[in-house]
Amino acid sequence: xxxxxxLRVATKIxxxxxxxxxxxxxxxxxxxxxxxxxxxxxxxxxxxxxGLVYDAPAMRRILPRxxxxxxxxxxxxxxxxxxxxxxxxxxxxxxxxxxxxxDPGSGEPWGMGVVEYGVGLTVAMVMITxxxxxxx
Amino acid sequence: MNLHAVNLAAGCVVILGIxxxxxxxxxxxxxxxxxxxMNVIGTKAVLLVALIGFITGRPEFLDIALLYAVINFxxxxxxxxxxxxxxxx
Amino acid sequence: xxxxVLLDVLLLALLTITAVAAVAMRNLxxxxxxxxxxxxxxxxxxxxxxxxxxxxxxxxxxxxxxTILLLGTILLVGSREKPERAVHWPxxxxxxxxxxxLLYGTADMPRFGDPQSPANSSRVSKGYxxxxxxxxxxxxxxxxxxxxxxxYFHDHVPNxxxxxxxxxxxxxxxxETVVIFIAGLGLILFLRRRTS
Amino acid sequence: MTHWIDWTSTxxxxxxxxxxxxxxxxxIRFPDFYSRLHAAGKNDSLALIxxxxxxxxxxFRYGTVGLSAGIRLVLIVAFILxxxxxxxxxxxxxxxxxxxxxxxxxxxxx
Numbered sequence: 001x002x003x004x005x006x007l008r009v010a011t012k013i014x015x016x017x018x019x020x021x022x023x024x025x026x027x028x029x030x031x032x033x034x035x036x037x038x039x040x041x042x043x044x045x046x047x048x049x050x051g052l053v054y055d056a057p058a059m060r061r062i063l064p065r066x067x068x069x070x071x072x073x074x075x076x077x078x079x080x081x082x083x084x085x086x087x088x089x090x091x092x093x094x095x096x097x098x099x100x101x102x103d104p105g106s107g108e109p110w111g112m113g114v115v116e117y118g119v120g121l122t123v124a125m126v127m128i129t130x131x132x133x134x135x136x
Numbered sequence: 137m138n139l140h141a142v143n144l145a146a147g148c149v150v151i152l153g154i155x156x157x158x159x160x161x162x163x164x165x166x167x168x169x170x171x172x173x174m175n176v177i178g179t180k181a182v183l184l185v186a187l188i189g190f191i192t193g194r195p196e197f198l199d200i201a202l203l204y205a206v207i208n209f210x211x212x213x214x215x216x217x218x219x220x221x222x223x224x225x
Numbered sequence: 226x227x228x229x230v231l232l233d234v235l236l237l238a239l240l241t242i243t244a245v246a247a248v249a250m251r252n253l254x255x256x257x258x259x260x261x262x263x264x265x266x267x268x269x270x271x272x273x274x275x276x277x278x279x280x281x282x283x284x285x286x287x288x289x290x291x292t293i294l295l296l297g298t299i300l301l302v303g304s305r306e307k308p309e310r311a312v313h314w315p316x317x318x319x320x321x322x323x324x325x326x327l328l329y330g331t332a333d334m335p336r337f338g339d340p341q342s343p344a345n346s347s348r349v350s351k352g353y354x355x356x357x358x359x360x361x362x363x364x365x366x367x368x369x370x371x372x373x374x375x376x377y378f379h380d381h382v383p384n385x386x387x388x389x390x391x392x393x394x395x396x397x398x399x400x401e402t403v404v405i406f407i408a409g410l411g412l413i414l415f416l417r418r419r420t421s
Numbered sequence: 422m423t424h425w426i427d428w429t430s431t432x433x434x435x436x437x438x439x440x441x442x443x444x445x446x447x448x449i450r451f452p453d454f455y456s457r458l459h460a461a462g463k464n465d466s467l468a469l470i471x472x473x474x475x476x477x478x479x480x481f482r483y484g485t486v487g488l489s490a491g492i493r494l495v496l497i498v499a500f501i502l503x504x505x506x507x508x509x510x511x512x513x514x515x516x517x518x519x520x521x522x523x524x525x526x527x528x529x530x531x
Contacts, residue, residue, distance in 0.1 A: 134297025
């Protein structure tokens with residue numbers, strides 16, 4: 001679809017908005033519906049749209065396979081590292097009180113933010129990998 | 137004037153419209169008719185979700201409708217690309 | 226009370242038609258389009274049931290990514306279903322029996338939105354709904370048992386679904402993420418073509 | 422004051438319903454793909470805009486929650502105004518390249 005100017009321009013207009021919306025869904029997941037999984041899917045949808053209109057090789061130029069593979073692993077590592085951090089600082093595994101020892105209650109939003117970003121990163125990169133490998 | 141009843145009636149009208157379009161999606165002679173019907177149903181789903189938010193009196197959940205507007209576009213482009221080029225990448 | 230029942234009945238009738246059409250179609254491409262429509266309608270049903278997180282997931286995954294997945298599958302396997310006209314009687318019998326058992330089981334399900342249902346009245350969900358879940362660990366990491374001053378957390382995040390998923394069941398969510406990660410690994414190992 | 426919002430919103434929803442239904446009927450009744458596209462694309466966007474303005478008026482009643490809802494309604498309209506015509510254009514172009522023939526009246530050339 002590289003030859004269709006209208007689609008190219010519309011994609012260029014939409015792409016940043018979809019990305020920001022995906023980040024909003026991830027980050028705002030503790031106040032409104034949303035979270036890592038949904039937000040990751042939206043971010044993946046932005047890259048998939050780019051890959052559909054500009055063809056997959058162009059998409060792989062802005063997000064090479066090596067980068068998406070690395071980020072996919074990094075998402076899981078962020079989650080596990082958040083747990084390990086609380087373990088190492090004397091709390092139980094994945095106990096968010098570790099993130100704010102002075103006020104054990106308010107650690108939850110922090111832990112949630114970190115974890116949601118990890119989940120979102122993994123989900124987005126797996127979906128992009130799916131598009132990369134299935135599109136043929 | 138009862139706005140709640142008005143919203144509910146509008147929701148029923150939207151569902152009626154969806155059912156008419158669904159007929160075209162199932163019957164549709166060409167693939168393009170089906171894709172068009174899908175696109176139209178996606179837009180009507182945006183409407184329906186927004187209306188449901190106002191019917192239940194909690195309109196703060198319009199993120200979903202916003203997401204639909206985005207996803208509908210992506211899905212339509214994906215299906216069109218498949219029909220036109222027989223590949224996705 | 227009756228308003229969302231009305232919308233539910235109408236939407237579920239449409240959903241049934243859509244599902245039957247998606248199964249009955251021989252053209253797999255048309256089936257994919259119908260399934261995408263199904264996903265849109267399903268998300269409306271979730272939204273009508275006030276389960277906004279599920280609606281968001283259905284919209285993001287069902288209509289967006291799974292359409293891509295199904296189209297990719299059609300690319301790999303071809304778009305015509307193998308004609309199979311004969312009715313497989315044992316299978317029909319089994320499906321009918323299971324369907325009847327499921328219908329029988331729904332008779333005991335709690336009413337929609339029933340505050341006395343087990344899901345709504347258990348101690349944990351009450352805690353999350355009332356937003357005063359005991360944070361069970363003190364600084365030393367011990368269980369501090371039932372309600373005591375200072376171990377209660379009165380202002381956890383407002384979306385209790387996220388609170389349950391990421392705080393109460395954080396361990397579970399971690400391994401869900403690992404499952405998705407393994408799915409990605411499988412994609413890379415099985416489908417990636419080696420380019421020189 | 423509330424009367425004004427009620428009546429205007431009702432009128433807009435009613436008009437939107439009419440446009441939406443006429444579009445759906447057109448999608449069923451028209452003879453070929455291009456005229457169906459014509460019926461669906463235009464009526465859909467117009468119906469969406471009418472509905473959203475009607476709901477925007479209603480959202481004034483909800484205070485701050487209504488404000489966030491109103492912002493999202495405007496965003497939805499903006500998104501749809503970008504995406505819907507583009508999707509329609511891509512559809513018609515794909516159908517034309519795939520040689521879907523426009524419908525012609527019997528025996529004439531128009």
